[in-house]
Amino acid sequence: MSYLLSAFLKFPITFIFIYLCDKLKKMPEIFRFFGIRFFYFSNDHLPIHVHIKNADGTAKFNIDPVELIENKGVKKKDLLLAV
Secondary structure, three states: OOHHHHHHHHOHHHHHHHHHHHHHOOOOEEEEEOOEEEEOOOOOOOOOEEEEEOOOOEEEEEOOOOEEEEEEEOOHHHHHHHO
């Protein structure tokens, strides 16, 4: 039995969630912190990064090393909280 098939049999809900997120182009939310929503796109480009969104705007951070890639309206104090 292949590794992928055995993983699917052990964790079918995870595979269904990933499939639906990809098909519906949803953004799986990692967590929320002080009104900042951290999320990612399952089929996004490299390098690996995380998006954040709050009431002011959106931003994007590289994972390794942690650095700001893009900011569209998020205040500096909120960026510091996100890091």
